[in-house]
Amino acid sequence: AVDSNSSRNPITVIFFLTFVFVSLAITVWAARRSASSTSAYYTAGGEIKGFQNGLAIAGDYTSAGTFLGVTAMVYVSGYDGLIYMIGFLIGMPMVMLLIAEPLRNLGRYTFADVVSYRLAERPVRTVAGISTLVIVIVYLISQLVGAGKLIELLFGLPYVSALLIIGGLMTLYVGFGGMLATTWVQIIKAVLLMAGTLIIAFLVMAKFGFSFEALFRKAITVHPVHKAIMAPGSLVSNPVSALSLGLALILGTAGLPHILMRFFTVKDARQARISIFVATGFMAVFYALMFLLGFGAIAVVSGDARFIDEAGKVIGGNNMMVLHLASSLGGPALVGFSAAVAFATILAVVSGVTLAGASAVSHDLYARVVRRGKASEKEEVLVSKIAVVGISIVAILLSLVFENQNITFIIGLVFAIAASANFPILFLSITWGGLTTRGAVAGAGVGLLASLSMVVLSPAIWTQILHLKGAAPVPYDNPALFSVPLAFVVAWLVSVLDGSASGAAERAAFPSQFVRSQTGFHIETVAGRN
Numbered sequence: 230a231v232d233s234n235s236s237r238n239p240i241t242v243i244f245f246l247t248f249v250f251v252s253l254a255i256t257v258w259a260a261r262r263s264a265s266s267t268s269a270y271y272t273a274g275g276e277i278k279g280f281q282n283g284l285a286i287a288g289d290y291t292s293a294g295t296f297l298g299v300t301a302m303v304y305v306s307g308y309d310g311l312i313y314m315i316g317f318l319i320g321m322p323m324v325m326l327l328i329a330e331p332l333r334n335l336g337r338y339t340f341a342d343v344v345s346y347r348l349a350e351r352p353v354r355t356v357a358g359i360s361t362l363v364i365v366i367v368y369l370i371s372q373l374v375g376a377g378k379l380i381e382l383l384f385g386l387p388y389v390s391a392l393l394i395i396g397g398l399m400t401l402y403v404g405f406g407g408m409l410a411t412t413w414v415q416i417i418k419a420v421l422l423m424a425g426t427l428i429i430a431f432l433v434m435a436k437f438g439f440s441f442e443a444l445f446r447k448a449i450t451v452h453p454v455h456k457a458i459m460a461p462g463s464l465v466s467n468p469v470s471a472l473s474l475g476l477a478l479i480l481g482t483a484g485l486p487h488i489l490m491r492f493f494t495v496k497d498a499r500q501a502r503i504s505i506f507v508a509t510g511f512m513a514v515f516y517a518l519m520f521l522l523g524f525g526a527i528a529v530v531s532g533d534a535r536f537i538d539e540a541g542k543v544i545g546g547n548n549m550m551v552l553h554l555a556s557s558l559g560g561p562a563l564v565g566f567s568a569a570v571a572f573a574t575i576l577a578v579v580s581g582v583t584l585a586g587a588s589a590v591s592h593d594l595y596a597r598v599v600r601r602g603k604a605s606e607k608e609e610v611l612v613s614k615i616a617v618v619g620i621s622i623v624a625i626l627l628s629l630v631f632e633n634q635n636i637t638f639i640i641g642l643v644f645a646i647a648a649s650a651n652f653p654i655l656f657l658s659i660t661w662g663g664l665t666t667r668g669a670v671a672g673a674g675v676g677l678l679a680s681l682s683m684v685v686l687s688p689a690i691w692t693q694i695l696h697l698k699g700a701a702p703v704p705y706d707n708p709a710l711f712s713v714p715l716a717f718v719v720a721w722l723v724s725v726l727d728g729s730a731s732g733a734a735e736r737a738a739f740p741s742q743f744v745r746s747q748t749g750f751h752i753e754t755v756a757g758r759n
Contacts, residue, residue: 240561244569249398251417252576256401256410275493277412279500283507286491288415288574289581290482290508291422291515296574297375298640299516300554301547303523304530307448307458310523318509318516319479341593343489344658344673348735349666351598356673358593360650361486362620363677364643365586368487369579369624370631371639376575377628378548379568392628396621399579408494411580418570418577423515425570429551430518432558433525444521447528458527470705474641477709481644484651487585526554533557583617590616630694641707642684649712650677653720662739665724665732672720679715683708 277285303310341357373392380391437443445459452458482488492501530536536553538544543553555567591613596604631639654673657664683703684690691701724732
């Protein structure tokens, strides 16, 4: 083990405890302001400024899968790690161009609010709530795996104990502070993450005389495959896999429920646009630095016996490569700060994701489907807090199964599910007047089932997780290239064939929903539609 990466590093402990103390203080402050109001709890009352919200979106988006997983992906696969960074980055402007303003002008709380605003409420909310829960839980697995490994490496605690610690903290943040606490934790985390990344990147370049040529030459020399790391093919070996992964990363952004909720925290469409510009600029710089850190890890950490265990593997797994790079370049102080940043990243992201899942349970499934809109605000917030505990327990249990998976790969699966189950219906509900309730439910349901089943039958799960004999029934790890078009086709076909009176009324009502003005889209809800 490495002293600077162990519980004997007091700097790490100080950074950790400082962040936990500050974030808990924010939670107490936010809990007093959120009270029992659903608007305050879910959307911070719409009082977040565009610049603040942009940082919070960037914080939600640049998760542990980015800081830890993408660096590990570049460390192992070299050039191919770019596909994740480019896909993540392109997805955000797409959200701005297609859905940011219409979403904000709806003035609602959740993804299901959007897709059900002009369709029959209960069936659409049911399928949207279920898909949101699935996405949230799988996303939480990626974050909890990273958190568990991080705490296990730094403090020598068992993996299970580490999961319980992170699960307990995220339950406190979301259960008591709601969106306001989650937003400010995200803002602090985004600033810390950028600072830590810039420091490590600067030290990497300083080590090689600020010469990119020297850095890449050294990386090629020490990597086992040498020049092959500068060419595509090591991570995605065929065009189908590349297209499927790219499609998932680009379209999945617009289907992530915790990202969509962020557009309801600002007061108007202008602030929503500012949020996207700030978030995109932040992420463009951040992802470029991630590529640099990945090659820096190859050049600096590869072959260093301090970071290799007796079995010849990287201590803590490849997901801990950023911390080993920080340890090599800056010693205990930098690794302590980097570890605290990674921990803050995980806590902030799981808080936002868990809130989205709890909102789906309390607002969509309980208040609107089960109670048919008759639940009080206090009752709805209470159910949300109970849901936080339940979601945390399920995510922790599943994180035990996925302990050794690369967390960026798991996030890729999250984006595939979001792109298949949520994006087609969200896009069609805003842009196509022919969508009916039956088409929306069928498309979302087929997209969700197709993506989940193909993931389970893929080599990543069938072979690596379940250890079943024989070739995996589905040869591709990412299903988006097949499941996304299938969801669109099913939603279109069922809507076109829908001859019901309700379907005709829904098609007839669409032209009056959208009025383009000088300030952008304005959405008028037809009275009685929901």
